Amino acid sequence: MNNDMQAINRRDFLTLTTLASVGLMTAPLWSAGAEKLIKGENKMRTRKLGTLEVSEIGLGCMNMAGNYNPPADRQQSIATIRKAFENGVTFYDTAEVYGPYIDEELVGEALQPFRDQVKIATKFGFAIDGTVGLDSRPERIKRVVEESLKRLRTDRIDLYYQHRVDPNVPIEEVAGTINELIRQGKVLHFGLSEASAKTIRRAHAVQPVSAVQSEYSLWTRNVELNGVLNTCNELGIGFVPWSPVGAGFLTGKYDINTKFDEKSDFRAGFPRFSKEFLPLNMPIIDWLKGYAAKKNATPSQISLAWLMAKSPNIxxxxxxxxxxxxxxNLGAQNLHLTNADVQEIETCLSKYPVFGDRMGQAHMSSIDYTI
Incomplete structure (x- = not known):
């Protein structure tokens, strides 16, 4: 056996034993597909975001550049992205503002060896001036798309989102600018993030929207009530939940003693994670842990499987x-929740109110509330 093969076998063994020791995968789910996951042989199913075909679970790369902790080790992040590809993930999400800029750079480096086999989503729209200011002027979009292409080491962006709706630039102008970039081949599909139903319709009338991205999870279900999900279903637009495990809360790894660093972690300023509200939200995760145990899964897997069971376009x-x-997380693809399961989850969780807003005031100020 050569040294490379020995190293691969050792790495797979260490990954397997680590997972087993911390109990992240319980026996039924582990035996149903974990060996293939570990060896990178898993064939993941695909879904459609409009006409864009992607793996049914993608990888959000934001946290690699920080935001929910200090930035991760670059080589560790690249290895994680490539491990995702080995296990069937073909959809990767980043943005120019993550870092800023460094997240696109590491995603570009990590995916370069198999660029033609994956779909990359990135975003424009923040001013990146030390504030949460927005800037979606057509001239800026045309400039920053070139910069993102260079950082991503590619000649096209598969899905280009407006990161937040800019109230100072009509959405029709933004959509028209993306239409130009699509005709030039620099962008393949148009997306919106945290947009209202009305804004989605206005944009879609100018340039078809392939995907809408908003926060959506078991404890953040605004899009079910504000018309966004219904609008996407009606128009044939895919939906991409960001923070699908509740910014880590739905993993079950936090408790009332958890503290978030004010300098490096956005969650320190999110009301739900505050000293006041976090203890009041713990009954949610206590119930979720119990339900996950009954399904021989983890809380994260239940959270992701619930989203995928809600619609084939999610x-x-x-x-x-x-x-x-x-x-x-990828183990969630082996957990299939029935309509009855989804109803049970939602009925039981309805007994536990969610305390605190999902983000801090500065971040919430950039959400599109147009109705």
Missing amino acids: VPIPGTRTQTHLLE
């Missing part, structure tokens, strides 16, 4: 910086 993008958590 593609969650859980974020992680480690291969261990990546493989846990």
Whole structure:
């Protein structure tokens, strides 16, 4: 056996034993597909975001550049992205503002060896001036798309989202600019993030929208009530939940003693994670842990499987910086929840109110509330 093969076998063995020791995969789910996950032989099913075909679970790469902790080790992040590809993930999400810029750079480096086999989504729209200011002027979009292409080491962006709706630029102008970029071949599909139903319709009338991205999880279900999901279903637009495991809360790894660093972690300023509200939200995760145990799964897997069971047009993008958590999340594809399961989950969780807003005031100020 050569040294490379020995190293691969050793790495797979260590990953397997680590997962087993911390109990991230319980026996039934583990035996149903974990060996293939570990060896990178898993064939993941695909879904459609409009006409864009992607793996049914994507990888959110934001946290690799920080935001929910200090930035991860670059080589560790690249290894995690490539492990995702080995296990069937073909959909990767980043943005120019993550870092800023460094997340696109590492995603570009990680995916370069198999660029033609994956779909890359990135975003424009923040001013990136030290504030949460927005800037979607056509001239800026045309400039920053070139910069993103260079950082991503590619000649086209598969899905280009407006990161937040800019109230100072009509959405028709934004959509028209993306239409130009699509005709030039620099962008293949148009997306919107945290847009209202009305904005989605206005944009779609100018340039078909392939995907809408908003926060959506078991404890953040605004899009079910504000018309966004219904609009996407009506227009044939795919939906991409970001933070599908509740910014980590739905993993079950946090408790009332958890503290978030104010300098490096956005969650320190999110009301739901505050000292006041986090203890009040713990009954949600306590119930979820119990339900997951009955399904021989983990809370994260239940959270992701619930989203995928809601609609075939939904593609969650859980974020992680480690291969261990990546493989846990991908295990959700082996867990199929029935309509009765979904109803039971929602009925039971309706008994536990969610305390606190999903983001801090500064971040919430950029959400599109147009009705």
